[in-house]
Amino acid sequence: MIFKAEQLYWNAGEKNQLKLDWKRFSKSLLNASPNGIAALDMTLKIMISNQLAQTGLDLFPGAMLSTTLPDLSKHAQQVLKADKAAEGIIINRNNVRYSVLLNPIRHRNAMLGIFCIFQDMTALEKITSQMQSFQDLSMELDTIIDSSNDGLWICDGEGTILRLNPASEYLTHVKSDEVLGRNISELVAEGLIDQSVTLEVLKTQKKVSILQQTRHGKILFLTGNPVFDSNGNLFRVVVNERDITEIKSLQEELEEKVALNNQYRQDLLEMQIEEMESRQIIAKTPEYINIIQQAVKLGTVDSTVLILGESGTGKGVVADLIHKYSPRKNHPMIKLNCGSIPESLVESELFGYEKGAFTGAGKGGKPGKFEMAHKGIIFLDEIAELPLSSQVKLLRFLEDGQITRVGGTVSQKVDVRIVAATNRNLKKMVARKQFRSDLFYRLNVIPLTMLPLRKRRDCILPLINHFTDQFCRRYGKKRVMFSREAMSAMLEHPYPGNVREMINICERVVVMSQDGHVNLEDLPASVREGVAKGPLGGEVWHPGQTLKERMDALEKEILEKALKFHGTQAKMAHSLGLNQSTVARKLKKHLLK
Structure with a gap:
């Protein structure tokens, strides 16, 4: 069989030599043939090949046939010499047997190369066998299909x-x-x-x-x-x-209702956010209000959340908030402090155990926290304390949603959303090989970073009022009143223990207060120390200084602390209740930059 080059697309080039438009030819060839195909030039260089030829025979454009298929190269040389097609050539490549047709490519009696067709004989034999089996079953299948x-x-x-x-x-x-x-x-x-x-x-x-x-x-x-x-x-x-013509109509009606429902959910979310913004009693700092808004939004989705922040910053409260605004709110929220469980019991606490799984195991086995949280949320506090061996099990759950009890052999699927929290730097722990990197990236889908109380100073006074009123109601006391010195100490205290420390201080002053009055001496020593000394580490009053000198020194110290804390004059002015121009003038006066 002779392959006529006139059937291809040709362009006239320099010196009237015809060149094959390989791109057009390749596209036509690749789309038309189920066999492996390659085209060679007169030097037996592969000019074009389809995917079957490349994957099955390693025939890639630019390669030499003599390098890739040396045995076939000999037949190709004979075709060039004889200017005659050769067919029925059997070759083996990659454990596959091919029948090869080598056909000269001619144009106006000039030989331009060779067109190669590779037919997978193994596949052909399999198809023949399958067709025979199909014929044997056709009568039985006819009845089933037609009915x-x-x-x-x-x-x-x-x-x-x-x-x-x-x-x-x-x-x-x-x-x-x-x-x-x-x-x-x-x-x-x-x-x-x-x-x-x-x-x-x-x-x-x-x-x-x-x-x-x-x-x-x-x-x-x-x-x-x-x-x-x-x-x-x-x-x-x-x-x-x-x-489903009728069903489609019903589906469109349902989609309209779903869209309306989603709009209602969005409106409700906006109302919830507005409500949070209006609650400036506790969340007054804009940055913290934004965190609360994010928590509300995260409640409406089902992604894993990682809450980061120092101890006592309210990570558990935010986890509760996520659960409250979650579609899972009617299902349990199971809390587990990973740092409070002995390493040997972590897996049984998380995933449960079967009867006789270990010495002391209950006779009937026991479900783990994940089973208890089915359809709900599990809050894994202090996730950084989870042993590496248990991290593997947790990672497996995040990947396939299945758990296996300790001592068990059957996996079960549970529907649980994970909210994790830690006060440690997980990135550094990953770098030190103390925490699995793959688990970190699985947990860190949506990180939420809590602010320490020292960075939300605007919240301190509202929080003090909130917690003291709360404890007054609990202990049946009338509302407490702070002296100027006591309140100043409470406002200036850095609260290294954050909100948890403030709660303890507020409970103490309520319990210890006399007749509802809180004086400086009623506060813990750690709080009093912040105001016990005046500017530059000296006493508040010194007989060697005038009042103006002491006031100037106090003003300078306040400005120094405010500048260090806020960093900008605009924030300083807002915090100190001054105009920005006044702040700039006072900074210049005290040679502060």
Whole structure:
């Protein structure tokens, strides 16, 4: 057989020599043939090859045939010399047997190269065997297929239509004799169908479902199922068609209601955020209000949250807030402090244990925290203290949602959202190999960093009022009144223990106060020390200084502390209740920058 070069696309080049437009030729060749194809020039250099030739035979453009397939190169040399096609050449490559056709490429009696076709003989033999098996089952399958109320299309592994049943003819108004033996892509090109689930299955080799509207207005739900042979090769695509025209109408109504519901949820979220903004009794600092807003928003999604911050900053309170505004709010929120459990019991606490799993295990076994939190949220506080061995189990759960009890062999799926918290720097722990990096990235989907109390000074006074009133109600006392010195000490205290420390201080002053009055001496020593000394470490009053000198020194110290804390004149002015120009003038006066 002679391959006529006139059938290809040619361009005239310099010196009237014809050059093959390999790009156009490659595209046509790759789209047309199920076999491996390659084109060689007169030096047996590979000019073009399709995917089958590249993956199965290692024939890549630019390579020499003599290097890749030396045995075949000898046959190609003979074809060049004899100017005659050679067929039926058998070669073995990568444990696959191919039948090769070498065909001269000619143009106006001039030989330009060789056109090679590689047919996979092994695949051909398998297909023949499969077709025989199909014929044996065809009579039984005919009855099953033709009796189905759903439309059925059956295509081969290349998209060629092998069969469609009467129900499909009725639904699509496409007759069998019009399409059998044709490729599904042709029907799409001709507009007989607007899209093809078969082509998607051939592309992805996975089950695919789509909606398709016929030319007659029917809405069909199509599901394409790939069928693989014993070697894992896709050799059939079975498409099921179901008429859902009425269901589609109901679905559109449902989607409208869902959209309306989502709008209501968004409106509710905005109202919740406005409510948080209005609660300036506790959350007055803008940065902290923003954290509260984020927590409310995070409640509406189902992602893993990692809460970071120092001890006592309210990480547990934020976790409660996420649960409160979560769709899981009607299901349990199970809290577990990872640092309070002995290492030997961590896994049994998290995942439970079966009967006789270890010495002292309960006779009936016991569910773990994850099982108890099914459909809800589990709050893993101090996650950094989790042993490395348990981190592996937690990572596995995050990947597949399944747990296995200690001593058990059967995995079970649980639906749990994880909120974790820590006061440690997990990135540094990862660098020191103290915490698994893969678990860190799994947990760190949405990080939320809490502010220490020293960075939300605007909240201190409202918090003091809130907690003292709370404890007054608890202990049946009238509202306490702080002296100027006591309140000044409370406001200036750095609170290294954050809100937890403030709660303890407020409870103490309520319990220890006399007649509802709190003086400086009623405060803990750690709080009094902050005001016991005046500027520059000296006493508040010194006989060697005038009042003006002491006031100037005190003003300078206040400005120094405010500048160090806030960093900018604008924030200093807001905190001190002064105009920014006044702050700038005083800084200049005391030679502060």
